[in-house]
Amino acid sequence: MSLIEELGKNSKSAARILRNTTTADKNRALLLTAEEINKNKAAILLANKQDLQAADGEISHALLERLELTEKRINSMIDGLMQIAALPDPVGEITGIKTTAKGLKIGRMRAPIGTIAMIYESRPNVTIDAAGLCLKSGNAVILRGGREAMNSNLALLSCMQNALKIANIPEHAVQLIKNPDRKIVSEMLAAREYIDVLIPRGGKGLVELVAREATMPTIKHLEGICHIFVDKYADLDKALNICDNAKTYRYGICGAMETLLIHREIADEFLPKIAAIYRQKAVEIRGCAKTCKILSDLGIESVAATEEDWSTEYLAAVISIKIVDDFNTAVGHIETYSSGHTDAIITENLTAANQFLQEVNSASVMINTPTCFADGYEYGLGAEIGISTDKIHWRGPVALEGLTCEKFIVMSDGIIRK
Secondary structure, three states: OOOOHHHHHHHHHHHHHHHHOHHHHEEEEEEHHHHHHOOHHHHHHHOOOOOOOOHHOOOOOOHHHHHHOHHHHHHHHHHHHHHHHHOOOOOOOEEEEEEEOOOOEEEEEEOOOEEEEEEEOOOOHHHHHHHHHHHHHOEEEEOOHHHHHHHHHHHHHHHHHHHHHHHOOHHHHEEEOOOOHHHHHHHHHOOOOOOOEEEEEEHHHHHHHHHOOOOOOEOOOOOOOOEEEOOOOOHHHHHHHHHHHHHHHHOOOOOOOEEEEEEEHHHHHHHHHHHHHHHHOOOOEEEOOOHHHHHHOOOOOOOOOOOHHHHHHHHHHEEEEEEOOOOOHHHHHHHHHOOOOOEEEOOOHHHHHHHHHHOOOOEEEEEOHHHHOOOOOOOOOOOOOOOEEEOOOOEEOOOHHHEEEEEEEEEEOOOOOO
16 A cells, blocks of 8 residues: 555545534644644754754755744744634535525535645645644645655644644544655645645645646645735825835745836836835845836846746745836736736725726735735634635635535425426
8 A cells, every 4th residue: 555545545534534523622622732832832943943954055045934933933823723713613504595496495515625635845834724724624634745844844743643632533634744755746646536635835846737737626826926006196105114015024925025016107206215125125126127217317226127027926035116107007917927816006096996906816906905914814714725826616815614615405395306
């Protein structure tokens, strides 16, 4: 029996039990996990330090930043688990009941998907986010983290499985693949018999591989090429704070702004101010011809943007800036280059704001808000297992509801079809 077959059979068995596990028991396991993580912070940080030391020089700065755990990030995991426990359980929720002319009562009930598998890189917090969300939504989960985070993931898994034992929930509800061999990924992609949905969370190459070769449904996003458009009606002080935060809060997250669009009527005033902030924070500016000309006249360094820059997710201290003639040009640029993740407008004009909401077809569309808020925790979902830019089943941060499906329920008092 292969490793994936073994994990798959264990997971199927656990999923059957989870379908009937009470909300109270699931919540107890989540809160116990939070306690275990809190008690074992020192061990988790030590394990993460070992991973960081081994990975330094082997992976990109962006991945290294995602790999790092701090006490603040561990506390966020704990808060996320507590938030998930406090959320309503979607499993068993019945909606839309109506009675047909023949007397049938028909509605829909939310149900677990079954076994979720997840392939992800760096970010050890994903181990807890994914496990917590899958547990609360009644799904078993098979996790395949990157080899660079193995010690961190094992330390976190130990906390989760200790909690599951105490709560009398099968340990196989959460399983971690410890073999770093890349052949395991190919086996996962073919394991349709055991895996109901596969979620890739990582670089473009990984997501494209999964999209191309997976034999089961997937929930995915390729990139986070996020835009902010500073409209001519923007409050410029507000815009400075938003554009600074959207880019520099954390460079390595998929919600970081990568392209800034500025209306030409306010460019002479706004561009030098935001460029000065970026220069102070060592953010490289790659600009259109108009951007580079304005900055050059002021002695501010920039690089001419190439066509490739407009479609690049930097995940680094780099930003592309373009001056646009009007609202339609800005929306047209977003339509052409956005990855469909998150895009925002800064404006005090209600008509422009509403039009932006209607015309921009991304998973999250924002008004006067930094794109870095595109996050399940910030949306009050407890955490997220990923951010979907697909246009079926679920879009945006995938949390409890996104990890369930609906089934029809039909009731009658013995009606027969004639």
